[in-house]
Every structure is written in C-alpha cells, then in structure tokens.
Amino acid sequence: MKIGILGGGQLGRMLALSAYPLGLSPVIYEATPGTCAADVAPVVIGSFDDGKALADFAKSVDVVTFDWENVPVDSVKPLSAWVRVAPPATALAQSQDRWHEKTLFRKLGIPTPDFAKVDTRADLDQAIARIGLPGILKTRRLGYDGKGQAVMRTAKDVERGYAQLQGQPLIYEQMIAFEREVSLICVRGRRGEIVDYPLAENVHEQGVLAVSCAPYIKPALHSEAAAHVHRLLGRLKYVGVLAVEFFVHKGHLIANEMAPRVHNSGHWTLEGAVTSQFENHIRAVAGLPLGRTDVTGHSVMVNFIGRMPDRKKLLSVDGLHLHDYGKSARTGRKLGHATAVFATPARRNQARAALLALRRNDQ
Amino acid sequence: MKIGILGGGQLGRMLALSAYPLGLSPVIYEATPGTCAADVAPVVIGSFDDGKALADFAKSVDVVTFDWENVPVDSVKPLSAWVRVAPPATALAQSQDRWHEKTLFRKLGIPTPDFAKVDTRADLDQAIARIGLPGILKTRRLGYDGKGQAVMRTAKDVERGYAQLQGQPLIYEQMIAFEREVSLICVRGRRGEIVDYPLAENVHEQGVLAVSCAPYIKPALHSEAAAHVHRLLGRLKYVGVLAVEFFVHKGHLIANEMAPRVHNSGHWTLEGAVTSQFENHIRAVAGLPLGRTDVTGHSVMVNFIGRMPDRKKLLSVDGLHLHDYGKSARTGRKLGHATAVFATPARRNQARAALLALRRNDQ
Numbered sequence: 184m185k186i187g188i189l190g191g192g193q194l195g196r197m198l199a200l201s202a203y204p205l206g207l208s209p210v211i212y213e214a215t216p217g218t219c220a221a222d223v224a225p226v227v228i229g230s231f232d233d234g235k236a237l238a239d240f241a242k243s244v245d246v247v248t249f250d251w252e253n254v255p256v257d258s259v260k261p262l263s264a265w266v267r268v269a270p271p272a273t274a275l276a277q278s279q280d281r282w283h284e285k286t287l288f289r290k291l292g293i294p295t296p297d298f299a300k301v302d303t304r305a306d307l308d309q310a311i312a313r314i315g316l317p318g319i320l321k322t323r324r325l326g327y328d329g330k331g332q333a334v335m336r337t338a339k340d341v342e343r344g345y346a347q348l349q350g351q352p353l354i355y356e357q358m359i360a361f362e363r364e365v366s367l368i369c370v371r372g373r374r375g376e377i378v379d380y381p382l383a384e385n386v387h388e389q390g391v392l393a394v395s396c397a398p399y400i401k402p403a404l405h406s407e408a409a410a411h412v413h414r415l416l417g418r419l420k421y422v423g424v425l426a427v428e429f430f431v432h433k434g435h436l437i438a439n440e441m442a443p444r445v446h447n448s449g450h451w452t453l454e455g456a457v458t459s460q461f462e463n464h465i466r467a468v469a470g471l472p473l474g475r476t477d478v479t480g481h482s483v484m485v486n487f488i489g490r491m492p493d494r495k496k497l498l499s500v501d502g503l504h505l506h507d508y509g510k511s512a513r514t515g516r517k518l519g520h521a522t523a524v525f526a527t528p529a530r531r532n533q534a535r536a537a538l539l540a541l542r543r544n545d546q
Numbered sequence: 547m548k549i550g551i552l553g554g555g556q557l558g559r560m561l562a563l564s565a566y567p568l569g570l571s572p573v574i575y576e577a578t579p580g581t582c583a584a585d586v587a588p589v590v591i592g593s594f595d596d597g598k599a600l601a602d603f604a605k606s607v608d609v610v611t612f613d614w615e616n617v618p619v620d621s622v623k624p625l626s627a628w629v630r631v632a633p634p635a636t637a638l639a640q641s642q643d644r645w646h647e648k649t650l651f652r653k654l655g656i657p658t659p660d661f662a663k664v665d666t667r668a669d670l671d672q673a674i675a676r677i678g679l680p681g682i683l684k685t686r687r688l689g690y691d692g693k694g695q696a697v698m699r700t701a702k703d704v705e706r707g708y709a710q711l712q713g714q715p716l717i718y719e720q721m722i723a724f725e726r727e728v729s730l731i732c733v734r735g736r737r738g739e740i741v742d743y744p745l746a747e748n749v750h751e752q753g754v755l756a757v758s759c760a761p762y763i764k765p766a767l768h769s770e771a772a773a774h775v776h777r778l779l780g781r782l783k784y785v786g787v788l789a790v791e792f793f794v795h796k797g798h799l800i801a802n803e804m805a806p807r808v809h810n811s812g813h814w815t816l817e818g819a820v821t822s823q824f825e826n827h828i829r830a831v832a833g834l835p836l837g838r839t840d841v842t843g844h845s846v847m848v849n850f851i852g853r854m855p856d857r858k859k860l861l862s863v864d865g866l867h868l869h870d871y872g873k874s875a876r877t878g879r880k881l882g883h884a885t886a887v888f889a890t891p892a893r894r895n896q897a898r899a900a901l902l903a904l905r906r907n908d909q
Contacts (some may be wrong), residue, residue: 200563203586206857206870206882223566223586457865457887472861479842494569498835502820506571519569524820 184469187244189231189259190251191220192251193517194445195510197453198250199224207469211250212240212274218252219508231258241265245342248423248468252443253276253325269422269468274331274443281323281354284441291418293411294437296430298434299488301353308347308356310334317358320344322351332390334358359437361430365399367408368426368432369447370463371416373470380411380476383484385428391515392447393483394535397455400528404415407436415441424449424464437507447486447517454504455524480524481531485538487519492541497521501535547832548573551631552584552594552622553614556871556880557808559686560816561613562587564824570832571796572840573601574613582871583613594621599758600671604628611786611831615641632736637806640782644686644717654781656774656801661720664716670708673718674698683707685714697721697751699833722800724793728762731789731812733826734779736833741826742772743839746847748811750792751800754878755810757898758847760818763891767780770799771886778804787812810849810880815827818845818887843887844894848901850882855904861882863900863904 184207188195191213201210201225209227211218220226227243229236231254241247241262248269256279277283281298298311301320313316332342341356364387369379381388381398382405407485412427419425427438427447450461458466458474466473488510491497497505500523507519522539525531547570550836551558554576562572563586574581574589583589590597590606596615604610604625607661621644622635640646644661662673664683668889675858677707696707727750732742743769744761775790782788789809792799812823820836821829829836853875860868863886870882882903888894 196566200566203559203872204562204867204869205861206854206868206872208585208872222571458867466861472859474861475865489570494835498568498829498837502838504567504821505569506567508567509569509571 184208184246185244187212187218187240187317188224189223189227189247189249191215191218191252192250193219193510193519195220195250196223196508197450197461197506198248198445198465201459202465205462205465205469205471207389207465209260210240210244212237213429222509225340231255234258237262238265241268246468246470248464249275249444267468270425270443271420271422274419274421274425274544278441278443279324280352281321281356281440282352283352284396285356286440286478287415287418290438291411291414293414294435296359296437296439298354298356301355304345304349305459307341307353307355314355314357314480316341319356319358321354321356322347322348323354324352330390355540359432361432361437363399363431364428364439365404365408365431365436366395366426366428366446366448367405368424368446368452368460369412369416370424370460370467370473370476371421372467372473373422375417376473377413377416378473378476380449380452380460381405381478382408382449383451386441391486391488391517393449393486393488394530394539395448395482396535397451397482398478398482404431411436415465423467424460447520448484450506450520451482451484451522452476453506454522455479455484457519468488480526481528482522482524483535483538484520485535485542487521487542488517489514491518492544499536500541502534503538533536547571547609548607549828549832550575550603550610551583552588552610554578554581554587555613556582556873556882557644558583558613558679559871560813560824560869561584561611561808561828564822566663566824568828568832568834570828573602573603573607578701582873585872593813594618597621597624599684600625601628604631609831609833611827612807613640630831633788633806634636634783634785637782637784637788641806642687643715644719644803645715648717648719650778651801652783654774654777656777657799658801659720659722661717661719664718667668667708667712670704670718674704677718677720679704682719682721683711683721684717685711686717687715690738693753703856719804722793724800725797726762726794727791728767728770728771728799728845729758729789729791729793729809729811730775731787731809731815731823731831732772732775732779733787733830733836733839734784735825735830735836736778736785738785739836740776740779740818741836741839742775743812743823744768744841745771746811746814751837752852754849754880756849756851757902758811758814758845759766759894760845760847761841767794767799774799774801786830787823794860810883811847813869813883814845814847814885815839817885843889844891845885845887846894846898847883847885848898848905849880849881850884850905853859854881855907859904865897866901
C-alpha cells in the first residue's frame with residue numbers, strides 16, 4: 184500500500200520512517216527538491232498549486248495525507264475523486280484560518296481566548312475596545328512558530344503591530360496570562376475509533392516549541408481536553424492525528440490552536456509511548472487498527488533549533504534518543520530533537536535540565 | 547557521515563532505518579537489484595567479487611559494515627586501504643568457516659561441542675569413532691538456518707548424510723542434548739568499550755529461529771556468556787554487534803556459533819531495550835558513544851516465515867509492533883517479525899502463545 188504524503192519536511196520524514204516497518208510504502212510530494220524527507224522516501228516534485236500534477240500523484244497512491252497543513256485547500260479537494268484523503272480537506276480548511284478555527288471551537292463549546300476579525304484599522308480599534316489590552320494581532324493564515332504575530336500591550340505596540348501586519352486578513356486575540364501550555368494528541372481511525380495520548384506540557388521560546396514533558400498528570404484536565412478534542416474529531420469526520428494546544432488558566436483549559444497532523448509536541452511519543460504518533464497516524468490513514476498509546480515512562484523532548492549540538496556529546500547523555508532531521512543549519516530552523524524516558528518525574532526533570540544546558544552551550 | 551552496508555536484506559534495511567535518526571546516511575552495496583533494503587536507502591549494484599566496484603564503493607563512504615557475513619573475505623580485506631571496515635575482516639573470516647570458528651572458541655577457553663574436520667570418508671569414520679553418534683555433519687562454509695547440515699543418529703544417516711554433503715570441506719560436531727538455546731548480543735565500540743544485552747532464549751523450528759524471549763533471567767549464565775563473548779571481542783579487535791548462540795547444557799553454556807553482525811535473536815531489542823541492536827551497531831561503527839542496553843520490559847519476538855499473517859489481524863494484537871521487511875512471499879523466507887513488551891513474564895508468555903497461534907493459523 185502506497186502512502187502519499189504532501190510535504191517533505193521532518194514530519195514527512197518521520198511518517199515515512201514509521202510506514203516501512205508496517206510494510207507500507209511512503210511517497211512524498213514536495214515543491215522544493217532536497218527537503219529532508221527525500222533522504223528516506225521517493226519524492227515527486229511539483230507545485231502545490233498544480234492540480235494536474237497533484238491528481239497524477241493521487242492516482243499513483245492508495246491514500247493521501249499531509250506533513251504540512253497549509254497545502255492549498257482548493258488543490259486538495261479534487262483529490263478525493265481519485266483516492267482517500269486523510270485527514271479530510273475540511274479539517275485543513277478550518278485550521279488554515281485562525282478565525283474559522285476559533286469560530287469552530289466556539290460552536291463546539293470549546294473555550295478560546297476572546298477574539299475578533301480585523302480587516303481594517305477601525306476593526307482593530309473596536310476589538311481592543313471590547314477585548315482590551317494586552318492582546319495579540321495575528322495573520323489569519325500561514326502563521327506558525329510565532330511568525331505573523333504582534334503582541335500589543337500599549338498604544339505604541341498597536342501602531343507598530345498594525346503597520347507591520349496590515350493588508351491581509353487578521354484576527355485580534357485576547358492575551359491569556361496562562362499558567363502552563365499543554366497539548367493533546369488524539370488519533371481517530373476510519374471506523375471512528377479514538378485513542379489519545381496523555382497531555383504533554385510544553386514550553387515555547389520566542390514562539391517556537393522548545394521542550395515538551397509527558398505525561399502531564401492532571402486526570403481532570405486530561406478528561407476536559409479529551410472531551411473537547413473528541414467533539415472536534417467527530418465534527419470534522421477526522422481520520423489521523425489531530426493535535427490541539429491549550430493554555431491552562433485558573434485550572435481550566437483554553438484552546439489556542441489545532442494542527443491537523445502529527446505535531447512537534449507529540450515527538451516524545453517516539454520512545455515515550457508504546458506506539459508513536461507517527462505510526463498511529465499511518466495506521467489511521469491506512470485503515471489499520473490503532474496502536475496502544477500508554478506511556479513507557481516519564482518523557483522529555485528537547486528541540487534543536489538553528490544549530491545541532493555535537494552528536495557525540497548528545498549521544499553520551501544517558502538514555503538519550505536522537506532524531507536528527509538531516510537538515511543543514513540555519514537560524515531559527517528546527518534541525519532535530521532528542522527524547523529520553525525515565526521511571527520517575529524527578530529523574531526526567533534532572534535530564535531535562537542537563538539537556539537544556541547542553542542545548543544552550545552548544546547553540 | 548555515510549555508512550556503507552554490504553548486503554541489502556532485512557538486516558541492512560533495519561540498520562538503514564536506525565541510521566537516519568542519528569543524522570547518518572546509509573548506502574547499500576548489493577549484488578541483486580530490488581532486495582528489501584533498497585526500499586529505504588540508496589543502493590549500488592555490484593558483485594561481491596568485483597574488487598574495483600567494491601573499492602569505488604568504499605571510497606564513497608566513511609565506514610563499511612555488513613548485513614551479511616559471507617561477503618568474500620578476499621573482497622573485504624583490500625577495502626581498509628580506503629576506509630574503516632567494521633567489524634574487521636578477520637572476524638568475518640573466522641565466522642565464515644565453522645572449523646576456524648570452533649577452533650577459535652577452543653583457543654579462548656569457550657566450551658563447544660566436540661568437533662572434527664572432515665575432508666574424506668575416513669575422516670568422518672574417525673570422527674564418529676572418537677566423538678560418537680548422534681552428531682551433525684555440516685559444511686564448513688555458507689551454511690545457515692539449518693541448510694548444509696545432516697543429523698546422524700544411525701549408520702544409515704551416516705551414509706546418506708555423507709553422500710549429500712561430500713565434495714566440500716566439512717565438520718562433524720557432537721550433538722548436544724541441550725535444555726535450551728540462548729544467545730548473547732554484545733556491542734564493542736571503537737575505543738574498546740563494551741555493552742551487552744541480557745540473554746535471549748531462542749526456539750528454532752526446522753533449523754530456523756522461530757521465537758525469542760528476553761530477558762532470560764539467569765544472572766550466572768549471563769556472566770558466563772558475557773565473559774566468553776568479551777574474550778572474543780577483544781581477540782578480534784571487534785567493532786560493532788557480535789552475536790553468539792549457546793546451548794544450555796547441565797546448567798552451563800556451550801557455544802554453538804557466532805555471527806559478526808546484528809542477529810535475528812536480537813530483534814526484540816527494537817522495542818524491548820532502550821537502544822536497539824541496530825542503532826548500537828551503527829553507533830559503534832560510526833565511532834559514536836554506545837547507547838543503553840537495559841530492557842524496557844519482558845519481550846517476545848516471533849518470526850514470520852514463508853507467509854505474512856494478515857496485517858490487520860496482527861495490528862489488532864494488543865501492544866504488538868510489526869516489522870514487515872517488504873519482501874514477496876516465498877517458502878522458507880523470513881518476511882517479517884513482530885515484537886511485544888510486557889511488564890511481567892507471565893503476560894509476555896500469554897502474548898507469545900497468542901502470537902504463535904496467529905502465526906500457525908495464518909501461515
């Protein structure tokens with residue numbers, strides 16, 4: 184069975200590496216030659232706007248899935264004439280636009296920061312009058328890892344931020360003074376069966392995920408998150424991995440955003456859970472039974488951004504698992520991550536400190 | 547760093563899949579196009595007797611290693627002029643010939659079944675007179691998975707067996723009425739550091755490994771095995787994974803054979819140990835620090851031979867990890883294996899029974 188993956192970054196690479204042991208054949212569709220998934224799987228090069236090339240690709244595989252949620256929805260929709268597409272194009276469409284996404288959350292009773300659509304300067308003033316400062320002005324589309332965002336605390340921030348982002352559809356969001364950030368990775372199979380991983384606790388640096396630890400053990404919060412995400416999965420008739428990031432605020436969850444794909448905050452599952460998010464995504468889209476999501480211990484995942492620490496130093500760290508994406512170094516680029524799994528949270532936290540020190544010194 | 551692998555079967559495939567997350571680039575050298583490692587790594591096609599092609603391959607990589615121990619030693623020896631070769635050609639040479647192998651074991655004080663070199667019918671008669679029946683007549687070279695062997699219990703077996711195997715260098719070995727078969731997987735790094743996995747208990751069917759369970763918890767036997775294998779590693783100035791199979795007989799170990807490569811009886815380490823034998827072999831030959839070999843629980847590994855059970859049925863088994871080699875079905879061919887890891891030996895044994903039933907019904 185051929186698994187077509189639109190997008191050939193590190194997520195596509197790790198999806199491909201998970202497909203082989205299942206006896207499945209991954210094939211990547213990518214606009215840019217030489218991306219890191221090309222090291223591990225055959226690649227078809229084509230534009231994501233080229234309907235003919237995408238249709239040819241779709242006809243050559245048994246299912247189409249994604250390593251990148253910003254594939255143009257108009258390019259994806261026609262593909263289901265040829266082949267099963269999972270997750271569905273509607274899920275992509277919802278997640279590509281922050282305003283649609285938050286509107287969907289609200290419809291399903293999932294708490295979100297207060298928000299308002301901003302097309303003009305007058306819209307922004309009204310939004311600030313209603314929601315207040317501080318807030319965040321964001322592009323509705325194509326923002327990720329803190330890009331396309333302006334934090335607004337003062338009138339000066341408002342001027343500067345609007346000048347920077349105007350001219351495209353925007354959204355103004357209430358800024359939440361959250362206690363923690365957590366995420367839930369859920370998987371829904373073709374027959375509607377759902378498994379989910381325990382919550383991970385995430386720390387971002389300059390808008391980019393730096394560290395995840397799992398499980399984040401708050402059973403009540405897990406149930407709250409799972410109830411929210413299961414509603415989303417059902418509404419979207421979803422198949423595959425869906426990740427939702429939440430703020431923990433006054434002991435409850437506020438949804439920040441969703442990603443209709445495997446997610447950086449689920450990378451700990453590679454060694455920290457019985458079945459990784461990558462394998463479970465492949466199982467789901469291929470129509471295979473889902474694998475167990477129990478943890479194998481207390482995990483830490485640390486991202487390497489811009490520069491990889493020395494490989495020998497990393498592999499000297501007791502119990503460390505390296506996931507190098509095989510990319511060349513570039514400022515701000517995610518180049519790899521490491522995970523480690525321990526019997527107790529205390530030992531995990533020691534390892535986290537050691538890994539963060541290694542990351543600081545070497546980056 | 548490019549890791550050149552001579553041989554492109556399932557071991558090469560799993561070595562390649564382990565190299566990518568370390569940020570290393572595997573390249574396969576293989577005589578036959580379309581072997582299963584070709585799905586996951588670039589392949590150079592060439593004969594194992596073609597010194598020029600092998601030298602060109604060696605010059606194009608940073609280290610040469612093996613998925614197959616029967617690469618002609620005369621082809622391997624010149625390669626070290628161009629590149630590091632690990633394990634060393636001398637280890638290949640010793641393991642390619644059962645008489646040299648057992649003679650080395652004896653020199654190092656490692657108990658073996660009694661044995662004698664057989665070049666003529668008179669040699670065989672003398673060997674039987676000294677060692678007795680039952681015994682096994684084996685080809686000294688190129689035997690594996692029970693091929694090239696004749697069990698001799700009666701005078702008639704002796705006639706038939708000799709007629710079948712004569713005309714090539716042979717060895718006659720005492721047949722051990724063993725209680726169990728176990729194996730030790732050891733890894734030696736470039737600086738001489740050694741890690742070893744706990745013993746696995748193996749069950750063969752018709753000369754082919756069917757099931758391994760690990761850890762086989764007999765601390766005294768582990769120490770005995772480790773002492774033997776560490777002597778071998780030192781003598782051979784070995785780098786990489788070395789597997790040695792032992793019979794357990796009257797509470798002690800008798801060495802059966804060694805394999806200078808990752809080994810089927812170590813496949814349980816993929817999920818059953820912190821670092822798999824494949825990753826540790828790659829770490830060793832690449833000169834990287836070795837990874838932890840502690841177990842993650844009680845593992846079972848079941849081989850699928852000749853035919854793969856239905857994929858959906860397999861993946862419905864709770865906690866099962868599938869490793870499908872992507873080969874076409876053929877009688878007697880190893881097509882894949884499954885592993886599962888449990889908190890207790892009792893649960894592991896239940897799962898083993900369920901897996902064996904599935905294997906019987908579906909094969």
